């Protein structure tokens with residue numbers, strides 16, 4: 001389930017992110033993780049929502065989202 005829009009999607013259409021030392025990073029196999037759908041990557045105020053819900057540094061969320069949205073083609 002996407003943490004932002006709360007929609008259930010197939011797991012392979014979601015991006016798995018994890019919280020590591022108060023920062024958002026791509027999931028690497030361990031630690032607390034959550035999902036984002038592709039539609040939400042380009043949404044407004046997403047970094048606010050994610051950083052608020054997950055208690056993650058907002059800057060790190062912004063950086064990760066930027067990276068992800070430049071990788072997602074479709």
Ligand SMILES: [Zn+2]
Pocket residue numbers: 002003004005006007036037038039040
């Ligand atoms: Zn979503």
